[in-house]
Amino acid sequence: MRVLWTLEELDQPYEHVAAPPRSDDVIAFNPAGKVPVLLVDGTPITDSTAILAFLADRHGGLTYAAGTLDRARQDSLTQFLLDEFDAALWMAARHSFILPKELRQSAVKDSLKWEFERSQRTLAARMADGPFLMGEQMTVPDIILTHCGNWADVAGFPIIEQRLMEYLERMRARPALRKLSA
Missing domain, CATH: 3.40.30.10 (Glutaredoxin)
Structure with missing residues (x-):
């Protein structure tokens, strides 16, 4: 997606x-x-x-130019989302249906949900003013975060930060994403 x-x-x-x-x-x-x-x-x-x-x-879209401070911030957000959001969701998926049943540890999901909620608070503090994570320009981290937000909903990982909920609502309304969901 x-x-x-x-x-x-x-x-x-x-x-x-x-x-x-x-x-x-x-x-x-x-x-x-x-x-x-x-x-x-x-x-x-x-x-x-x-x-x-x-x-x-x-x-030349969804990104800032290489070597700029904005690009460094964009890359930092990308890595944060992969480390804190995507990784927790993947680990939960592994222990839900990917790993062989005898290797699954369902109890790990409680700690992953706790980490996911903590990461939301950190992200909310990093979000710029504007419709997108970095402010007025949509970038790659917006795609990753919205995908993780949708995945979290399906996986039963609650979105607890109001600012993040509002952001996800805006992103889910984007015509390009809605076209794929139709």
Whole structure:
């Protein structure tokens, strides 16, 4: 979803080939079998965050210029979201349905929810004034955060920060995202 939404926001043409993780079609381009995979001139790019950064840089949108303080702040927010939001949600998913049943530890989810709530408070303090995380310009971290917010809802991880709830409401109303959800 992150990659498709980014392509929509950047108004770039693409062909979406739906393929399940670990399928032969995916393994042909990513030996780990993970999706998404973006093919550019026959070269696979893996990992959604790397794909988002590539697309933003290549098409000059959803990003600040490399070497600027704004880009450093953008990259910092990206890493924070991956470390604190995405990682907690992935760990919960692993212990819910990804790992073999005998390896799942359901009790870990309580500590992950606690960390997720604590991270929301930290993020709320880092959010700029404006409609987006960094203020007036939408950037890659906005895509990641909104995706994590949607994932949190499905996984039963409560959004407790009012400012974050309002932000997610605005982001979910974006035409490019709504187009993908239709």
